[in-house]
Amino acid sequence: xxxxxxxxxxxxxxxxxxxxxxxxxxxxxxxxxxxxxxxxxxxxxxxxxxxxxxxxxxxxxxxxxxxxxxxxxxxxxxxxxxxxxxxxxxxxxxxxxxxxxxxxxxxxxxxxxxxxxxxxxxxxxxxxxxxxxxxxxxxxxxxxxxxxxxxxxxxxxxxxxxxxxxxxxxxxxxxxxxxxxxxxxxxxxxxxxxxxxxxxxxxxxxxxxxxxxxxxxxxxxxxxxxxxxxxxxxxxxxxxxxxxxxxxxxxxxxx
Amino acid sequence: xxxxxxxxxxxxxxxxxxxxxxxxxxxxxxxxxxxxxxxxxxxxxxxxxxxxxxxxxxxxxxxxxxxxxxxxxxxxxxxxxxxxxxxxxxxxxxxxxxxxxxxxxxxxxxxxxxxxxxxxxxxxxxxxxxxxxxxxxxxxxxxxxxxxxxxxxxxxxxxxxxxxxxxxxxxxxxxxxxxxxxxxxxxxxxxxxxxxxxxxxxxxxxxxxxxxxxxxxxxxxxxxxxxxxxxxxxxxxxxxxxxxxxxxxxxxxxxxxxxxxxxxxxxxxxxxxxxxxxxxxxxxxxxxxxxxxxxxxxxxxxxxxxxxxxxxxxxxx
Numbered sequence: 001x002x003x004x005x006x007x008x009x010x011x012x013x014x015x016x017x018x019x020x021x022x023x024x025x026x027x028x029x030x031x032x033x034x035x036x037x038x039x040x041x042x043x044x045x046x047x048x049x050x051x052x053x054x055x056x057x058x059x060x061x062x063x064x065x066x067x068x069x070x071x072x073x074x075x076x077x078x079x080x081x082x083x084x085x086x087x088x089x090x091x092x093x094x095x096x097x098x099x100x101x102x103x104x105x106x107x108x109x110x111x112x113x114x115x116x117x118x119x120x121x122x123x124x125x126x127x128x129x130x131x132x133x134x135x136x137x138x139x140x141x142x143x144x145x146x147x148x149x150x151x152x153x154x155x156x157x158x159x160x161x162x163x164x165x166x167x168x169x170x171x172x173x174x175x176x177x178x179x180x181x182x183x184x185x186x187x188x189x190x191x192x193x194x195x196x197x198x199x200x201x202x203x204x205x206x207x208x209x210x211x212x213x214x215x216x217x218x219x220x221x222x223x224x225x226x227x228x229x230x231x232x233x234x235x236x237x238x239x240x241x242x243x244x245x246x247x248x249x250x251x252x253x254x255x
Numbered sequence: 256x257x258x259x260x261x262x263x264x265x266x267x268x269x270x271x272x273x274x275x276x277x278x279x280x281x282x283x284x285x286x287x288x289x290x291x292x293x294x295x296x297x298x299x300x301x302x303x304x305x306x307x308x309x310x311x312x313x314x315x316x317x318x319x320x321x322x323x324x325x326x327x328x329x330x331x332x333x334x335x336x337x338x339x340x341x342x343x344x345x346x347x348x349x350x351x352x353x354x355x356x357x358x359x360x361x362x363x364x365x366x367x368x369x370x371x372x373x374x375x376x377x378x379x380x381x382x383x384x385x386x387x388x389x390x391x392x393x394x395x396x397x398x399x400x401x402x403x404x405x406x407x408x409x410x411x412x413x414x415x416x417x418x419x420x421x422x423x424x425x426x427x428x429x430x431x432x433x434x435x436x437x438x439x440x441x442x443x444x445x446x447x448x449x450x451x452x453x454x455x456x457x458x459x460x461x462x463x464x465x466x467x468x469x470x471x472x473x474x475x476x477x478x479x480x481x482x483x484x485x486x487x488x489x490x491x492x493x494x495x496x497x498x499x500x501x502x503x504x505x506x507x508x509x510x511x512x513x514x515x516x517x518x519x520x521x522x523x524x525x526x527x528x529x530x531x532x533x534x535x536x537x538x539x540x541x542x543x544x545x546x547x548x549x550x551x552x553x554x555x556x557x558x559x560x561x562x563x564x565x566x567x568x569x570x571x572x
């Protein structure tokens with residue numbers, strides 16, 4: 001069997017349940033919350049300076065950090081439920097050299113994560129663009145800026161979903177995998193920064209923000225990785241759990 | 256399903272030459288989970304053209320053995336081959352072996368048709384075959400419903416459809432009759448017998464011993480991970496004589512003294528190791544009135560219980 005067939009099969013797995021729709025519902029809700037914040041939210045002084053400049057607006061629509069987290073949950077749930085439902089058994093029967101099946105699964109989940117990230121960013125941009133006319137400010141982000149925000153969210157969604165997928169392959173239990181993804185993407189990074197202060201620009205959240213083109217000033221950080229460095233660093237963050245997951249699947253029996 | 260079975264059989268006769276032989280050979284297989292030995296030095300062969308029943312009490316190691324055969328679990332010692340190859344080395348595994356291991360290995364939110372389509376995608380099987388196997392197992396009307404709404408029997412049929420999807424010459428089925436109604440069991444039996452008749456290899460584990468007795472040509476009996484007995488079912492059937500008489504206790508003693516094996520079941524004696532004529536003569540010689548003297552073949556259940564009890568006694572000693 002070809003790798004393309006495996007990928008097609010994995011993509012069909014993702015698109016034949018309601019799970020993606022649940023994630024899209026979350027994305028729509030987040031976009032609505034952002035729009036509400038633009039319409040009704042104010043700064044401490046009662047003004048709306050948080051949307052007054054292009055940099056502020058970009059900081060608001062930058063969805064990459066959210067995409068990273070949501071992608072992580074998507075990947076963790078998608079893989080762990082394969083084991084909990086036992087649907088991984090026919091997959092491994094068709095592809096007994098499991099690394100091929102796992103790579104196809106991770107690739108399909110990365111595509112799914114990228115779509116989730118892109119849709120999340122696009123919905124946020126649309127929601128904020130629709131909400132801004134209710135204020136005194138217009139939409140100030142350039143088309144190139146919007147493209148960067150959406151691309152960054154797609155990339156971060158893909159990276160996050162691979163992190164989650166790797167954890168799901170190791171943990172094999174949906175609750176445990178979700179907890180693991182939250183630990184890896186939300187809890188562990190600040191702890192790493194506490195231990196190694198120079199790492200503050202290299203943990204997933206700030207990397208996603210840098211990828212979106214949000215300035216260090218708007219992001220309220222001292223230093224920031226370049227976009228290229230952020231791409232490489234996020235890929236490495238995803239690669240480590242993916243490799244651990246791959247090795248785990250190769251070595252362990254299927255229960 | 257029966258009509259569909261007939262149709263498929265006819266279609267197979269037209270388009271396929273005699274199936275290549277793929278015996279399942281398990282050699283000195285040992286599998287441990289931690290300190291517990293699930294399977295110990297197990298060897299057997301399931302032959303092409305035969306339905307092989309794989310029997311044993313719960314926890315005997317049947318499912319573990321099947322998982323090792325299918326490379327879902329690794330062996331600690333020994334191993335298994337299908338047609339001379341390890342499962343993972345088969346050129347086209349899912350077109351060679353169809354397996355049903357768990358009756359519930361489905362996503363409840365996915366339709367039966369999508370489940371099969373996912374399997375078909377991997378193996379490059381066209382949509383028509385998905386429709387065909389759904390019809391074959393009687394799920395053509397339920398194919399678009401979510402599996403979460405299926406009964407256990409329907410899930411079993413869907414799993415069976417997945418095993419048949421690639422039209423493989425080897426079937427490995429773990430408790431395939433679980434949850435099936437009598438009609439479903441009958442249809443499954445016909446289908447498996449037809450596949451064995453076409454030269455395919457069929458290995459079926461089951462705890463429904465009456466069903467295995469009707470289905471299997473050969474049996475392999477395991478207990479506590481060890482082989483208890485194996486062979487052709489007819490060879491393992493023990494001839495015995497059923498006796499009703501005026502004094503069962505005394506006749507039992509007489510026949511035992513003459514070397515027969517006697518199993519007393521209330522007023523009925525089951526006698527082994529002595530010809531029916533000799534039993535009559537011994538009873539006559541002892542002045543015991545015979546009320547019934549008939550040949551008796553013990554059921555697979557009786558034999559299974561005896562085999563597993565013997566195995567447990569050997570283990571204990």
